[in-house]
Amino acid sequence: MLKIENVCKQFQGVKAVNELSFSVEKGQIFGVIGPNGAGKTTLFNLISGSFKPDSGAIYFNGRNSTKMKCYTLCKSGIGRTYQVVKPFASLSVLENVMVGAFNTITSKEDVLKYAMSILTKVGLQKKATYIGSSLTLAEKKRMEIARALATKPKLLLLDEVMAGLNTSEVKELLPLVLTLRDEGMTIVIIEHIMEVVMTICDHIVVINYGQKIAEGCPREVANHPEVIKAYFGEEMTIA
Ligand SMILES: Nc1ncnc2c1ncn2[C@@H]1O[C@H](COP(=O)(O)OP(=O)(O)OP(=O)(O)O)[C@@H](O)[C@H]1O
Numbered sequence: 001m002l003k004i005e006n007v008c009k010q011f012q013g014v015k016a017v018n019e020l021s022f023s024v025e026k027g028q029i030f031g032v033i034g035p036n037g038a039g040k041t042t043l044f045n046l047i048s049g050s051f052k053p054d055s056g057a058i059y060f061n062g063r064n065s066t067k068m069k070c071y072t073l074c075k076s077g078i079g080r081t082y083q084v085v086k087p088f089a090s091l092s093v094l095e096n097v098m099v100g101a102f103n104t105i106t107s108k109e110d111v112l113k114y115a116m117s118i119l120t121k122v123g124l125q126k127k128a129t130y131i132g133s134s135l136t137l138a139e140k141k142r143m144e145i146a147r148a149l150a151t152k153p154k155l156l157l158l159d160e161v162m163a164g165l166n167t168s169e170v171k172e173l174l175p176l177v178l179t180l181r182d183e184g185m186t187i188v189i190i191e192h193i194m195e196v197v198m199t200i201c202d203h204i205v206v207i208n209y210g211q212k213i214a215e216g217c218p219r220e221v222a223n224h225p226e227v228i229k230a231y232f233g234e235e236m237t238i239a
Pocket residue numbers: 011012014015016034035036037038039040041042043083
């Protein structure tokens with residue numbers, strides 16, 4: 001579904017993404033983890049077309065998508081959320097989601113129906129008429145997912161959707177992500193909460209200073225010496 005091939009992206013001498021390669025299989029929840037500044041969000045910006053790599057190639061659904069514009073990639077099935085949620089503050093929750101639905105649907109009536117069905121899916125149907133900015137953080141995160149889902153993605157990039165949520169809010173959001181995967185969505189998730197990563201991911205890539213330092217199933221990466229050193233601290237091991 002997604003192939004990253006020797007991708008590099010540099011900012012004024014900082015190698016944010018450095019010779020990175022990995023593949024995401026269809027139907028996986030694929031975790032991207034690494035310390036702060038490791039290059040995770042830059043990677044999402046490259047996959048979704050906001051940034052172009054300095055070198056290397058990205059393939060989405062078998063097509064070379066390296067030079068595609070972000071709106072073309074969105075139309076071809078890449079949806080994403082942002083680490084910092086930025087709803088259209090003056091629009092209602094429903095209208096926020098409708099914006100995403102116009103990606104593939106033209107009739108306003110159909111957009112409205114589809115956006116409402118997505119709101120129901122994420123559990124925000126009762127908040128449809130609320131102003132986007134009035135939601136709690138947990139609700140805004142759900143709206144962020146809804147806006148991405150409304151574009152009808154085949155590949156969903158989730159950038160720290162659990163960040164800032166309390167334990168019970170995280171527990172409430174997890175089933176939604178798992179349901180999406182069970183319905184056939186391929187998901188790449190950046191997440192700092194290790195419990196979440198270890199619980200829901202089928203496969204994980206760990207990056208540090210833009211480079212891949214480990215890859216495998218949750219247990220494999222958690223016990224990888226490089227990961228323990230770079231991410232968890234030298235003294236820590238995970239059973
Ligand atoms: N637009 C930009 N201009 C200049 N430097 C940037 C830009 N975007 C990212 N960087 C730098 O690239 C490196 C990787 O940043 P990035 O945000 O991708 O890391 P991250 O792994 O997502 O971090 P975090 O976990 O803190 O969100 C950092 O050193 C960052 O300062």
